[in-house]
Amino acid sequence: MFAGLQTHPWAYPALEIVHISGIALLLGNLVLLELRVFGRGAALPVLPLARLALGTAVAGFSLAAASGLAMFASQAGELLANRAFTLKMLLLFTAGCNAAWFHARGSLTRCDTVAKLLMVTSTLLWLAVLACGRWIAYQ
Numbered sequence: 001m002f003a004g005l006q007t008h009p010w011a012y013p014a015l016e017i018v019h020i021s022g023i024a025l026l027l028g029n030l031v032l033l034e035l036r037v038f039g040r041g042a043a044l045p046v047l048p049l050a051r052l053a054l055g056t057a058v059a060g061f062s063l064a065a066a067s068g069l070a071m072f073a074s075q076a077g078e079l080l081a082n083r084a085f086t087l088k089m090l091l092l093f094t095a096g097c098n099a100a101w102f103h104a105r106g107s108l109t110r111c112d113t114v115a116k117l118l119m120v121t122s123t124l125l126w127l128a129v130l131a132c133g134r135w136i137a138y139q
Contacts, residue, residue: 012071012074015067015070015071016067016071018063018066018067019063019064019067019068019071021060021063022059022060022061022062022063022064022065022066022067023060023064023130023133024060025056025057025059025060025063026057026060026061026064026126027060027123027126027127027130028060029052029053029054029056029057029060030053030057030119030122030123030126031123032049032053033049033050033053033054033057033119034119034120034122034123036049037111037115037116037119038116046108046111047108047109050108079136082136082139083139084132084133084135084136084138084139085132085136085139087132088129088132088133088136091125091128091129091132092129094125095122095125095126095129098118098121098122098125099122101118102115102118102119102122107119
């Protein structure tokens with residue numbers, strides 16, 4: 001399977017499209033939820049919107065993770081030597097820890113200052129992950 005990524009001219013670009021689509025679903029839904037928590041769309045109840053947005057974000061993360069693992073497997077040695085890739089993995093881990101803290105403290109029901117800080121941190125971390133992902137090609 002992974003050898004096919006290197007031999008078929010359309011395989012790797014197609015996988016990148018899946019990867020970017022997953023990222024769009026993830027980040028787009030997190031930003032949507034963040035906008036609601038910060039007061040936009042006040043007519044929408046937070047918890048039902050969160051169920052929809054977070055479910056879709058998890059689906060996006062799953063697409064991005066699966067396609068990312070396949071891309072990694074096709075050129076693991078190159079990526080492990082790439083500083084942008086290493087930073088991306090560190091940022092992904094940090095984003096996961098941030099999300100775990102956000103949900104463990106019940107931030108969606110609180111929507112307090114700490115919840116808002118964690119949401120902004122999440123968005124900034126994911127944007128940094130995105131930037132590192134693009135930067136990988138230029139290292």
